[in-house]
Amino acid sequence: MGDLGFEVDGLIKRFGRTTAVDGVSLAAPPGQVLGLLGPNGAGKTTVIRVLATLLRPDAGQVRVAGIDVRRDPARVRRRIALSGQHTSVDDELSGRSNLVMIGRLLDLGRADALRRAGELLSRFGLDDAADRPAATYSGGMRRRLDLAASLVGRPEVVFLDEPSVGLDPGKRDELWQMIRGLSQDGVTVLLTTQYLEEADALADAITVIDHGRVIASGSPADLKRETGGHTIVLRPADLSDLDSAAGIIARVAGREPDRSHRHELVVPVAGDAEFFEITAQLRDHGIDVSEFALRLPSLDEVFLSLTGAPAADAKDAA
Known part of the structure; x- marks a missing residue:
């Protein structure tokens, strides 16, 4: 385990007759x-709860910061932080008092807290x-306070279970910057999210699970290529060159391109050879372009391809 923030090997967790x-x-x-x-229902939250020592695994090896979660959960808890889908701050206390209280619970002296x-x-x-009561904070401020509270003890590993649920895009961007900051500080982060663009923007690696089993893993780019x-x-x-350009694409790609409402021609291809051939023919026909791109599938498309479920259904209740 040595140099790993956490490691899960063959984890099995059951609830009655259901294997989550x-x-x-x-x-x-x-x-x-x-x-x-x-x-x-894929089991994402169950995995996090096992890693965070909130659930006991039925089988498999689970280590966090080199510590077995079954043998020594107390040591694990001193090295981790968990931020769930809902903030857990005390509304009656100020932001400062919330953080000081947590510091004191973690045995920090008052001055250090x-x-x-x-x-x-x-x-x-x-x-x-x-010094304002947390009850007066906006949703984005409460989420930031909740994440700050999880870092009081300087954890080595942070589990973020859908941390941006309910945040508007601007506040989500702020949260993303904070998560990137954790990574830059050497903190290991496990992130579950229902936003595919969030995983694409933040994750160095992705594991996709469905019906409690891993079905794909790799970097976002790797998954798109696969x-x-x-x-x-x-x-x-x-x-006025739209029809001529469409004809070139059809001849090279072997199928008529779709036409978007933005006057874009869109066509799937096997690789980059068609892209370069189309480029050459556009040049030969003197057709200039304002947009011309070869892109990999989006993570939404990857998710749908792998699981058969639309990205909108990515939220996990398990």
């Missing part, structure tokens, strides 16, 4: 963000609201 997690294996080194994706609270309030942009196929998107600079 069936032989899952995954691991991440320090400083890595591992995205754990899967459709509703105050110092740590001040560091985190500054880091998460909560200085101006530090799903297969590319897509060419072309928009001519002069819309």
